[in-house]
Amino acid sequence: MAESAARFRDVVAVREFRFLWAAQAQSRVGDQIARVAVALLVLDRTGSAGLTALTYALTYLPPLLTAPLLAGLADRYSRRAVMVAVDLLRAALIGAMAIPGTPLAVVAVLLVAATCPEPLFSAARVATVPRTLPGPLFPVGMGVITSTDQIAQIAGFALGGVLVGAYGPHVALAVNAGTFLVSAALLHWGVGPHLPERDGAGPARGSGFALAGIRLVVGDRRLLAVAGLVWLVGCYVVAEALAAPYAAQIGAGGEAAGVLMASVVVGTAIGSLLVAKLDGAWRRRLVVPLAVAAGVPLAATAAAPPLWATIALWTLAGVFHAYIVLAQIRFTQFIPDGMRSRAIGFAAAGLQTAQGLGIAAGGALAEWTSPSTAIGVCAAVGACLAALIGLVSRVHRADPPAPQSQSGQPVEPSEAR
Incomplete structure (x- = not known):
């Protein structure tokens, strides 16, 4: 099948x-x-915006440590088994958080524990997609997923507000635990085991095996450049994190x-579907220009334009933000x-860490200057980087080394591009 013939219905x-x-x-909604x-549970019990923000950051930072240690499991065992096991573990941990009266310190520990295996699940899932x-x-499937x-995300935030308002945070957490159980069942019954191929780097154990993916990415300038483009999302996510104080700054309502x-999310959803249909040559050429363009509308936010103009700018930024699909x-x-x-686990951990650090840096800059300035500066830094x-990398001109096919032979260029 020629690449131009790939359609959304072929994927579905x-x-x-x-x-x-x-x-x-459904797991993402949860x-x-x-x-x-x-966030509302911590805010209700403590009344502290700082502790609320810290708790939110805990959902991003732990993967920095766990990704190099855990992601290799998805290259050692059945990827379906890995995803199901992680889903069941997270269902248990989130379910424990849903028990009324659980001390906040315990909630924080459970939250960190539930976040730690995220790179493992993400790596196993993304590694399975090209097999299916x-x-x-x-490429079309990645666009659909993104x-x-x-x-x-929009549905989850909306439902989260409704559930917490109507039934309290504990019921909302129980719903999230239920989504992990549903996910585990869907994966168990609908997806094959997908045993990973051996990489030829030695026995599937030890620290060398676990770090081989990191060495591969860091050792190839072009692969590291693509990962770096993905990590720049940490500069652009500042806008979403500071949306509430920015709205207050320009005199808009809650x-x-x-x-x-x-608006950012809707723009990204539209952009993801648009770039999914590009052929290999255009995917290669546009990844850097779109990564640069993603920061330009957000940088204009430094001028604190009125609400309608900001919505338009942030929607456009979301469309350009679809560059991450091309990079992935x-x-x-x-x-x-x-x-x-x-390799994917390493890249995903870097992304989550960059988001956590970006949010923290943007928040500190907003305290020192203003939300609009913080959003604009962080976006401009991202575009320049x-x-x-x-x-430096010329990532749009040259391809990384071709991967091996299921039979161990190099993939034909027509298949890889």
């Missing part, structure tokens, strides 16, 4: 992908519900913060299957 027609897609979508519930969607179907993730956050496709396609989970990565 693949049974395994439908189960992966459904499991991820995650967002839990974020709302935990071979050739030209893979777009669905954005829509699920509802405006939700609209602003939703490019990164994943050129990693050998036997090392794919470890994206341009620098493109100039």
